[in-house]
Structure formats: C-alpha cells, structure tokens
Amino acid sequence: MTTMTMAKALNAGLRRAMERERRVVLFGEDIGRLGGVFRVTDGLQKDFGEHRVIDAPLAESGIVGTSVGMAMRGFRPVVEIQFDGFVYPAFDQIVSQVAKTLRRTDGAVRMPLVIRIPYGGGIGAVEHHSESPEAYFVHTAGLRVLTPSDPQAAYLTIQQAIASDDPVIYLEPKRRYWDKGEVDLDADPFALSPWHARVLRPGDDVTVACYGPMVRTCLEAAEAADCSVEVIDLQSLSPLDIDVVAASVRRTGHLVVVHEASSTAGLGAEVAARVSEECFYSLEAPVLRVTGYDVPYPASRLEEHFLPDLDRVLDGVDRVRAF
Amino acid sequence: MTTMTMAKALNAGLRRAMERERRVVLFGEDIGRLGGVFRVTDGLQKDFGEHRVIDAPLAESGIVGTSVGMAMRGFRPVVEIQFDGFVYPAFDQIVSQVAKTLRRTDGAVRMPLVIRIPYGGGIGAVEHHSESPEAYFVHTAGLRVLTPSDPQAAYLTIQQAIASDDPVIYLEPKRRYWDKGEVDLDADPFALSPWHARVLRPGDDVTVACYGPMVRTCLEAAEAADCSVEVIDLQSLSPLDIDVVAASVRRTGHLVVVHEASSTAGLGAEVAARVSEECFYSLEAPVLRVTGYDVPYPASRLEEHFLPDLDRVLDGVDRVRAF
Amino acid sequence: MVDGMLGSAVQLLTPEGERVADEDYDISLSNAELKGLYRDMVLVRRLDSEATALQRQGELGLWASSLGQEAAQVGSGRSLLPGDYAFPTYRDHGVTWSRGVPPLEVLAMFRGVSTGGWDPIALRCAIYTIVIGNQALHAVGYGMGAQLDGSSEAVIGYFGDGATDEGDVNEAFVFAADFNAPVVFFCQNNQWAISSPRERKNPAPLYERAAGFGFPGVRVDGNDILAVMAVTRAALERARSGGGPTLVEAYTYRMAAHTTSDDPTRYRHAEELEIWRLRDPIERLKVFLARQGIADRGYFDQIDREAADLAVMIRDGVRSMPEPPAETMFDHVYAEPHEQLERQRRWLVDYESSFTHEVSS
C-alpha cells in the first residue's frame, strides 16, 4: 500500500496500461512535456516517447476524430480533454462516431477509446472549467461512463477503462485530484468489474447515492448524520448499476441522490425514476435529489452555494426521513 | 380556420413573425431557393429577400456561432438545422454561448435565437436523420425547448419562440410535417403562454404524458384503450410544466410517459422523478416509461420496432393499471 | 487548360477524347488497364441508375447518385494499392466499387436493412460517412496510426466541395499538416452542395486552401480519368514516401439530383447540365479507346451486357434481402456484455412474441 493523490494514482494506472499494451497511446493538449495541466500524464512522454504520448493541436473535434481513425487501425487511444467545458467541440464526433461505430459497422470495428475529462467544480476556476456534463454521455447509447471517487478506484478503473473494448467517457473529479488515499499498486485491476456501484459505508436508515466529487462529501455527511446512512458510490454511470441501489433502498426505505450537475434531466432523475419503479412499495418517501441548481455554473465566489455540501446532504437526509 | 399541414403552418408562422418584426432573419443550409429540405421556408426568400432568408455555408457551428453574433447586434435569428443528427457540430456554441450569454454578460446581452430542428424518426431515413436529442437541451440551463404536436400549435408556438427573448430550441416532429389539421391563422399567438403542458384529451384512469411526434400516437392509443386515458402534450420541454401532469396524476393515480428518445436519462426520467416526488401518495403504480431502447437509432427497416407505437402505449397503459 | 472554368486543372484527356500533355503529370497505362477503367465506370453508372430506379420503386429508402463523377471516383479508387485505406462519403459508389465492396452491401444501407454494410477492415475501405466532414479526421487518424506503425500505407479521405466549410475538414488539414500524415484529401468539387452553388460563393479555388495549411493542393479535371489517376497516384506516392498530405480537388459535376429526395429544378438551370454532358467522363474515355484502337464495338457491347447482368443481379439481390429481426437492433451496441441492454432485448422479444402467440392461439 502506498499513499498517493488521485492524480498520481491515475498516472500510475496509465503507466501500467501502457506497459501492458503497446497499442495504448495518449493524446491530448499539453500532455507531453507539460504533463497535462493537472500533471496526470507527468513523466509519461519522457518514459514512453513522443510516439505514445502525443501532444495534440488545439482542436477537440480533431483530437477525438483522429483518435477514432487510430482506433480503426487497432490503437487504443486515451484522449485527455483539458477541462470539462472544452469537450463540447468534440460532441459531434463522440455522439455520431465514437458511440456508434461498432453499431454502424455491424460489429466489425471496435472503438476502444477512452476520453478522460477532468470535471466538476470546487476549485475556484473561471467559467467553462467546472462543468458536469455526465448526463449528456449517459443518455448516449453506445458509450460507457466511469468516474472514480478515490485514488484506489482511480488506479484500477482507468486501467479497466483502457482495457475495455467499448468507448469509455472517463470523468475525473478534478477537485479530488489532490486528495490522498491508500493505493495498492499490485492490485489486479481485472479482479472486479468496474461496471458496478460500490457500497462504501453501510447504513440502515437512509441510502445516499452519489459519485465522483460528491462521494467524499457524502461520506463526511454520513459521519456527521444523526442516523445510520448507507453511502453508495455509483462509479459506473453508464451502465448504471441500479440493483445495488435498489437493494439498499429496500432496506432503508429512503434515498437521496447527490450530484453537482443541474437537477433537471440529470443523473439523479434516472436514479429516482428507476428506484421509484423498482422499490415502489419499499420507499417511505419520494427520492430526493440534492444537486446543483438549474443555472449555468456560477462565478467562482458563488460556487460554494451552488455545490451540494455536507449541510445540504444532511438537510436532504433529514427531509427524506421527515417526509 | 384553414386545413393545412404542419410544414405549411410553420411556414405561415415564420411569415407572420417576419412581418411583425423586421429583425427576424432566417439562416440555414438550403433554406433559400430550395425552401429547406422539408420546404418549411418555401417561398420566404422570394418574398422577404436574400437578406432576411439567408442560405448558409455547410457548417453548423458556424451557423449558430454567427447567429450569436447577429443576436448580439439585436437581430433575432431563426436557425434551421437540416436534420437532428447534424446539430451536434453546433453543440459547443449552443451550450457554451447560446445558453450562457445572458448570464455571462450579467444580463446585458439577450440571446433571442431560435434553433429549429426537425427531429425524430418514422420516415424511413438513413442514419443520423432520426435522432431525438431533446434531453441534451433540456439538461442545459439557459435554454428553452419547445415542440409542437399539431399544425395549430406549430403555427402559434413558432411565433412565440421567435418573440421570446430567451434562446429556444424548437424541435419539429418531422414525421408529422405532412399531418393536416385545422389552423386559425387569425389566432393571437400571444393569447396563451407556450410554456405549458396541454391536456388534449381528458380521462380518469391513466395519464399519458407525451410530446411532439408521440402525441398523435398516444391520442390514437387513448381512443383504442379499454379504459379512460388522459393525454397530456407536454409541449414545453424546458421549462417542464409538471404541475399539469401532477394534477392529472392526482386524479388518475397512474402515469405513462412516452417518447422516442432512449430511456436512460431521457425526458421520461425527469417526468417520472418529479411526479413521483409530487404525487407520492396518489400514485397507485410506478411511473412507466414507454420509449425508444438504449441503442443508437436502428436501420430504417427496424424503426417500427424501436419506436413506441399504439400497441406499446396500450401495453404501458395496461401494465400500470395491472400493477 | 482550354476550359475557363477548370482554371489551372490538370488534364490529360480533353472532353473530345484527345490525349494532351501536362507539365507536371503524366500516366502510362496498359490497354488492359485502360479498358478496365472504362468497364469500371460503365458498371458503376449502371449500378447507380439501377439503384435510382429501385428507390423510385420503393425498394430503397434513399439513393445518392454518383452520376457524372465516375472518373473522379474510379480514377482515384483505382489509384490505391491494396494496402491503402479509403474513407468514402455516401456518394462514392465508384470508390467502394474500386475497393471491391459488393454492390449489394452498399445497397443494404440505402434499403435500411443495415447501418453498416461491408467489412471495412477486410476491404480496407471504411463504411460511408454521412455526417459531413467527420471521415476526414478519421482518415488523418488512420494515417497517423500507419505512421506510428512504421507502415508505408497511404490513406485517402473523400469529401465534397460543401464539406470544406465544416470545421472537421479544416481540423483534418491542421492535424495532417502537423503530423505530416500520409493522407490524400480527395475533394470532389461537383459544383453543388445540395442547392448551394460553389462558384457563386467564395471565389477562392478550393485546392488553394491547402497551401495555407502547409501542404500542396492541386486541381484536376475530375471528368478525365487519366488525369485523376496521374494526380492521385502521385499524391499517394508522396504520402507513402513520407512527403505528407496533399489536397486533390477533382473538378466535376453532380449530374443527378442531390439524392432521390431532392428536386434540383428549384435551384439550377438545365443549361448547366447540358454543358457538363459534353464533358461526360465515360464518353471521353470511350472515344479515346476507340480512336486509339484499344477497344472496339465488340468490347463496348460486351461491357454493356455485363452491365445489364449487374443490373439484374442488383435488382434481384435487393428485392430478396432478408428483413433483419427486431432484436438485432441490440447487437453491436456494445462489444462487451451489457446487462441493461440484455434486459431490454429480452423484453422486446417477449413483447413481440406475445403478439404472435395471440394470433396463433
């Protein structure tokens, strides 16, 4: 076990994946000599060369589109999008090509592409640097979406994402990049499937489902709550592992879903809809969503009011119990 | 009252809006001499001139991006995207600029832009011509989303969308373009707000909420059902008028939501989540979604199996009642 | 170049079928090769007219005609080596033909029984791309991959004149130049992007776009198959030998409607068509072959018979394509197991079989 930040764990995971399979190439803006603006690819160009860690021109559609071409040739490109707000120029290639190529070619051409996106707020950034675009990708058939919540999960799931023969949108909670945790670098990344939700803390009274940056917040809230809170890290946003959440809700009777993204048509809606369907007779209160508001991400001095924090999660827990 | 198709009603509505306000300009691929691939702008360039009905280069980000610039100068651009599947190249400009300009300028610059998109399937088209991208836009704060379901609604709401000082994604159900209906061309478009759901057929046993292309299907299903079905046309997808749906569900106790788009994180999820929240004690069965599957829109010979049809709506009605 | 509109285009065969010289390009083909090109063009044209007819009869959902562009498509397609890779658009039936794609696999997509069609890996030819410009980036990425592999394959990416407006095509130019990718951008300037005329817009010749991105561009008479081959071969060879990308603008004309859904009488004059009929790519080569004594009436008749047989094969083949079973829409959405989709598939199968049962019981 080693203590390291999530950024370092991702770096270690990328390194392992590159050692394991020589057709893994990293591609993105400033990922080479600079090591990426968050240093997640630090040192990899030095060690693997400019042919495997490739600095890209400043054009996101181009980066994803050429990666599709590389994947058609059997490469496994791992794309870095510099910030969440800059993935939209690539949206067309992602939705029309990345997600659909396997289908379009009747199974002949796989698209083992990983698109890494630092996402979410909480770091005091300027506009377009704090977006939570996960719902767009989860709604898009053909994509898989993963988001780690701690260094160990990051280390393993980035390797699993790269090993997957399906395209994976890999969302990295940027404000957790510097959080430290224990990482077992010898852990077998393929021992467990990444496409499952994880019960991180068992509890009896209320289930809190969350992911990515909100997991730490929810764990802290569970600690502070005056009832027994079960915290579930969804981890795989597509496919969504509702079974684990439903099993929990059948016991607790209460569910709070927490995310940073705006509420309307966000992930919370899907979780609420599915759980309401599957746990109709177990739910003692409606599923409650604790999320960002339906506004563009605000100026950074307002973000603490926008983002769900410990108090808002606790308020949600209280409200479902009091219903 | 005049009988006309939805395409003609839209044409008439556009004409009225252009007569009313000289800063309304139409902009899009092939909308001038050709009148658009669906002929919705037929004859408008002839009557209003090339300066108000402008044929655009083949570049959707460019069309929306330059329209943002025109709107900054006080124009009211009405953009036509040729088909649903071709709006994605413009996604960045829509999400980062169209939706956020009012906010970004602290209210100084309005964005009275309308983006018209023929959407949905059912016309036997090749790939990328049958998409239902509404959830992407509904999840995006700062946008409004409207979709008409009959010629009269089309005639009125297109004028209302153009008169709105907010950006409106205007989704036209392409397979209903040729459906005929009675249109009162003298109706005052501003008599009623478009941002509301409409109860199109009252009923007591089951509420069916739907929109756009599915409205006709649901009305036909209601006709054929062996119970009393209330059909609600959501019409305004953002903001979503849940109050009307909730009021209905409080009476019927049963809700089926119907749309063409894939189920996961689609509009149905939001409707289900909200109604489950607001009608917790009235719902006698979980909200049921009758939607497209979580697959890319299939080859056209399969589309009848993908699209919810009368039988699937009836099946949904039966299932919520039998729960 | 005699023709004013063509400007500085490379030409080796005049519209009258006369062999002329060009300063920079030449080609020498055997008689068998020349006859083969003629055969290709005639068969592709027949494939196209048959598909148009089938669409009218309701057998295809849509058809995008390649009429008039046979020299550009066959000439470039036949310039590829077996190991090269092509990225065609929805209109490039002469390209897929040249790559050996079975015509019925092309038609399956337009009939709507398949989204894909052929095996792009085995045939070294991507499936058609409909979203304008997307495939230009795929071509560059594929070429970058070839480069990383140290292979000397070249890649050709097709698009139309209208497509040069799209961001993706211009980004493809940027990436190709930055990585010196072994790519030939083959732009068929058929004068129209649906109703949008090329000439009346931006006056800059398309091939000149390349220079600003740092690589050469060349305009070729797209209805002259010899010139197309000479120019494309040179560009491919340049790519293979590390010279980087080239933009080839094939100056040609879309003789038919944009697609079978289109009504070109709304936006273009019949006279334009007449002018271009005189430049027909097939007639031109035919006159040349005849004049040079390379082929005679007997050969031409034989090709016509082959074309008639092809038409029959296509007609019968399309009409007898099996309808895909409903649940195949769940195939190939994901390469790896996906429980949620499996549940949906099972639901659909149960649901649909409930009807059969009702009927049969």
Added chain:
Amino acid sequence: MVDGMLGSAVQLLTPEGERVADEDYDISLSNAELKGLYRDMVLVRRLDSEATALQRQGELGLWASSLGQEAAQVGSGRSLLPGDYAFPTYRDHGVTWSRGVPPLEVLAMFRGVSTGGWDPIALRCAIYTIVIGNQALHAVGYGMGAQLDGSSEAVIGYFGDGATDEGDVNEAFVFAADFNAPVVFFCQNNQWAISSPRERKNPAPLYERAAGFGFPGVRVDGNDILAVMAVTRAALERARSGGGPTLVEAYTYRMAAHTTSDDPTRYRHAEELEIWRLRDPIERLKVFLARQGIADRGYFDQIDREAADLAVMIRDGVRSMPEPPAETMFDHVYAEPHEQLERQRRWLVDYESSFTHEVSS
C-alpha cells in the same frame, strides 16, 4: 525585414527604436498620439503586473498575462473607431483598455465575483471569451449584421496562434469570405499555445492561411506598435469600405506564463525569453520618443506615477469588491420569467436563512 523569424512581417520601428519604411504600409501620428500610445502600453503593463501580484496574494482566482503583447493589443485596439466592435480573448487586456473598459470590471471576472464584467453594448467590446475560437464566429456574425444594417462599422475578432487549429476559427474564415463580412481577424501569434510551440509545428506561416479562404493575410511585427496600427487601420478601413475580411498575424511573444497556474519552465528555455526581451514593445517606442525629442524624462516619469496610482486603485478596488449574494446565481439565466428557477431561488434563500436564524437564535 532584418529579423529572420519575423519573415515578411511589416515593420515601421526596429527593436532599436529606429523608424523604417515599408513598401505597403505607413502611418503618421501626432506627437500627442504617440505619447498616448506609450502611456497606454505602460499602464496596461502595470495593470497586468498588479493583477499577477494580486493573484499570488490569493485575491484573484487566475490571471492570464498580456506581458509583451502590449503593442499588438493597444495598437490594434486604438485603431478602432468608436463605432467599431471588438471581440477579445481572456488575454487581451490592452484591447479592453483601449475600448475604455474599466480595469476593475476586467478583474471582477478573474476574481470570480462575476462571469461577465462590463457592458459590451455600451463599450462596443464583447466580454472575454475563454472557449478557444468561439468569438471568431461571433465577430463574423456581428459583422454580417452590420452589413445587413447597411452600417459601415468594422469588427475585429481576436484569437491566438493556437486557436487557428480550432474548427470555429476556420469556419469563421469561411463565413467571412462567403459573406464578405467587414471583419478583421487579429491573430496574436505569441509563439505558444500553453506548452505547444508554434514554430516547431506546421511550418506554414499563419497569415498565409487567409489566401486559401479567399481573402488577404498579412504578418506584422506585433511588438512594433506603429506597424500594428498601420496594418490594422488599413484592414479596418478595407472592411468598412466593403472590401471584406483580412487576417492580421501579429508576430509577438508571450513573455509570462500562460496563466498564473502555468509553469513554463517545464517546456521552454529561458534563452528564448532573453531574445524577446530585446524586442520589448514599450522600450522600443520609448527610445523612439526620446530620440525624436517627442517625450522626455519628465513625461516618462509622469507616466510611471500614473501607473503607480493605477496600481493602488486596482489593489484597493479588487480587495474591496463586494461578494455577490448567493441568490444572484439565479439572475439572468433567463430574460423572461421562469417559475421553476424562481422556486429554486426561493428554496435557496430559505435554506440559507435557516442557518442565519439558527446562529442568531
């Protein structure tokens, strides 16, 4: 041009402050105007260094420095007529300065108390755009609007060398050319796009990109404010008189880090900086003014005092900016009433006031 790297760039003032002639461009400015340009550049530099310091002290979230690019920004900004319209990037503090945007309104965005800042309509200067390339299209659209209005205003759209890779910038070129829009594309080639060097990539000079799109491009010594003004004024005048778009490439250098978050020692050598220090845009004009006897020590000292005052004003102003109330995040999301957002706003206000009550009770 003596300087090899600059290539064919227009220059009117050498790095040594010597006035030279150019074949195509010249400018004649009054002494007052010349002194004004010097003042602008010194004050903008001070604004920049003060902002950098404030960021280090935690008063700003981020700062993107304009150090070294003052001549390009002030020279172009001061070329605009009052009715013209500017679309700057996050780095163009010399442009906003020239448009009369109060510095504190610029800093509010970097402090994070506002997403916007100034009134773009009154000041005829859009707010900063961060998504690379987006604003190039806005500039063209605004120009198309001016054209539709029959107005003779010109529009200037700013972007960096890196931005020329983006689809949006290239589509902006397409639209500007097709509509002959009255737009000047002002590209500051500061040699770097974060860690990505311009020179080592594509060898084609950026200004040459324009020709392929059908309009002229010109490279100017971006550290020579006289040349920048001469070239920009001519391009704006061309736009105003119906001549269409021009691409101006101002060859300059980003003297500081990309932003305060960046560490350029990871990717560039200190020597490069030394070379460019010798080309400093402010020193150059200062030497010229002194040599020509246009300004003396007294004037320079006075400007330095003004700069010191500006710094104080900025420091105090930034530190005393009021924190925005939480519920203002609901303002200006929609121009028209929006019931759902109103409910969310009321919820937030009630929720937050519940804490105040708890504490105060």
